[in-house]
Amino acid sequence: MKNVLTANFMVEFIRTVTNMYAHGWDERNGGNISLMLDANEVREYLDLTNVVRTIPTGFSAPELDGRIFLVTGTGKYFKNVQYAPDINLGVIRIANGGTEAELLWGFSDGGKFTSELPAHMMSHIARLKVDPDNRVVMHCHPANLLAMTYVHDLDEVKFTRTLWQMCTECILVFPDGVNVLPWLLCGTNEIGEATAEKMKTARLVVWAQHGIYGAGRDMDETFGLIETAEKAAEIYLKIAQLPLVNTITDEQLHLLEARFGVKARAGYLN
Numbered sequence: 001m002k003n004v005l006t007a008n009f010m011v012e013f014i015r016t017v018t019n020m021y022a023h024g025w026d027e028r029n030g031g032n033i034s035l036m037l038d039a040n041e042v043r044e045y046l047d048l049t050n051v052v053r054t055i056p057t058g059f060s061a062p063e064l065d066g067r068i069f070l071v072t073g074t075g076k077y078f079k080n081v082q083y084a085p086d087i088n089l090g091v092i093r094i095a096n097g098g099t100e101a102e103l104l105w106g107f108s109d110g111g112k113f114t115s116e117l118p119a120h121m122m123s124h125i126a127r128l129k130v131d132p133d134n135r136v137v138m139h140c141h142p143a144n145l146l147a148m149t150y151v152h153d154l155d156e157v158k159f160t161r162t163l164w165q166m167c168t169e170c171i172l173v174f175p176d177g178v179n180v181l182p183w184l185l186c187g188t189n190e191i192g193e194a195t196a197e198k199m200k201t202a203r204l205v206v207w208a209q210h211g212i213y214g215a216g217r218d219m220d221e222t223f224g225l226i227e228t229a230e231k232a233a234e235i236y237l238k239i240a241q242l243p244l245v246n247t248i249t250d251e252q253l254h255l256l257e258a259r260f261g262v263k264a265r266a267g268y269l270n
């Protein structure tokens with residue numbers, strides 16, 4: 001059995017968590033990530049018959065039965081993950097119709113998975129239906145996107161169009177746009193269901209006055225998705241109070257679509 005701390009998925013996960021903290025997206029215990037793992041890969045590092053503990057999830061998700069995830073822990077700080085991964089992270093296998101998580105590794109201080117597990121698992125189910133290769137759900141609190149939800153209309157078309165107009169590459173990175181939820185109580189199955197519903201049509205879901213959810217095929221892609229939207233929000237906040245002289249027009253956005261072979265969400269461009 002190889003050391004799980006040397007596994008590519010673990011190294012990549014810890015590097016990304018550390019980078020997210022460095023970007024200021026995950027103060028204190030803010031943010032959480034779940035990465036779906038390939039059982040055949042995990043088997044090289046962990047004995048899949050050795051369940052350390054079984055933890056109730058508080059929801060049902062039969063679609064994910066048997067799926068294995070590397071997840072961040074509840075109350076844990078991203079800044080500490082690189083120094084004590086076995087305390088701050090866990091490898092869990094979804095069991096019994098999603099009502100239980102079998103701990104295979106980690107949370108060695110008796111801890112458990114993020115309180116946002118419902119939003120993560122429901123989002124995985126939603127994204128897998130759209131893209132069978134989706135593996136990552138990532139949540140964090142990037143300051144500019146968060147700030148934007150205080151001063152910008154939360155209408156999804158308007159919010160998306162503003163972001164697309166802030167950096168030329170935005171429409172190429174997230175042609176499906178950004179979906180937006182109003183303020184909802186976090187940590188509940190209700191916000192999980194609402195997030196998953198929004199994940200059916202976009203890989204980015206903003207939680208107003210809270211943060212953002214991103215989904216993607218790997219850690220880099222998902223990080224880059226949030227990074228690009230956050231950059232656009234930063235530009236917006238820099239210019240929002242200045243007289244607008246230039247913008248990226250819909251005609252130019254159509255040129256980008258054609259040149260790079262992406263299709264903007266239907267009805268979002270004139």
Ligand SMILES: [Zn+2]
Nearest residue numbers: 030031140211
């Ligand atoms: Zn949060």
